[in-house]
Amino acid sequence: MATETAQAKQAMRRVIRARRRERRQQADDNVWRELSTTLADAVLTFVREAAPDAACVAVYESLDTEPPTEQLITGLRARQRQVIAPITLPDKDLSWRDVAGNADLGVDHIAAADVIVLPALAIDAHGMRLGQGGGSYDRALARRGPHALTLAVVFDGELVAGVPAEPHDLPVDAVWTPTGGILRFA
Numbered sequence: 001m002a003t004e005t006a007q008a009k010q011a012m013r014r015v016i017r018a019r020r021r022e023r024r025q026q027a028d029d030n031v032w033r034e035l036s037t038t039l040a041d042a043v044l045t046f047v048r049e050a051a052p053d054a055a056c057v058a059v060y061e062s063l064d065t066e067p068p069t070e071q072l073i074t075g076l077r078a079r080q081r082q083v084i085a086p087i088t089l090p091d092k093d094l095s096w097r098d099v100a101g102n103a104d105l106g107v108d109h110i111a112a113a114d115v116i117v118l119p120a121l122a123i124d125a126h127g128m129r130l131g132q133g134g135g136s137y138d139r140a141l142a143r144r145g146p147h148a149l150t151l152a153v154v155f156d157g158e159l160v161a162g163v164p165a166e167p168h169d170l171p172v173d174a175v176w177t178p179t180g181g182i183l184r185f186a
């Protein structure tokens with residue numbers, strides 16, 4: 001898709017991915033573990049306060065340069081929540097698996113999630129999200145339950161004034177940053 005907006009998104013992704021690689025290279029494993037703890041504490045509190053009866057939480061399993069979700073996943077499981085993580089299909093649509101098993105629960109299982117923790121490269125002041133560019137979460141969010149809360153996770157400096165938005169983009173309800181904690185949009 002060669003629209004100006006799609007090109008603007010690509011340019012922004014390149015800058016943020018490069019910054020993330022540099023950030024990861026400069027942080028030792030202790031710093032990363034602390035980040036994982038800070039994220040887990042904040043999101044566990046958010047779930048307890050905003051969705052106390054949540055039975056199922058969808059969480060991305062972080063890649064090396066992303067805000068680390070390992071301790072969040074452990075903490076949710078310790079609190080008896082089902083945790084589901086995405087399986088990327090060949091067309092980049094998302095199916096889901098319980099992190100405790102390997103069975104493919106299907107693309108519609110996202111409807112079971114009471115809270116959805118999304119990866120993002122940037123979030124803007126309206127909650128619009130810049131993702132990896134596969135349109136994966138756009139499609140998955142269209143199948144979410146009517147009361148599901150969406151929380152995106154980004155680094156400081158990735159909560160920006162504006163991201164280029166296309167008509168299919170949907171805003172998130174809240175965002176977490178290491179320094180700012182959780183900001184609720186809706």
Ligand SMILES: Nc1nc2c(c(=O)[nH]1)N(C=O)[C@@H](CNc1ccc(C(=O)N[C@@H](CCC(=O)O)C(=O)O)cc1)CN2
Pocket residue numbers: 017060061062063064065066086087088094119120131132133134135136137
């Ligand atoms: N952890 C995670 N899982 C996810 C996503 C994601 O953004 N993060 N996705 C979101 O839709 C889907 C998969 N799509 C993806 C597309 C591109 C890249 C990617 O290229 N990422 C980094 C490499 C990060 C690293 O290895 O540290 C990059 O380009 O630099 C990742 C996921 C579903 N699962």
Ligand SMILES: Nc1ncnc2c1ncn2[C@@H]1O[C@H](COP(=O)(O)OP(=O)(O)OP(=O)(O)O)[C@@H](O)[C@H]1O
Pocket residue numbers: 001009129130131132133134135136137138139142166168169
């Ligand atoms: N509901 C949809 N159905 C099919 N294709 C879609 C849908 N939403 C978005 N796409 C396509 O996916 C591509 C990437 O979209 P976009 O730039 O919004 O991805 P993203 O949200 O940043 O990425 P991701 O969710 O994978 O992290 C676009 O070409 C778009 O047309």
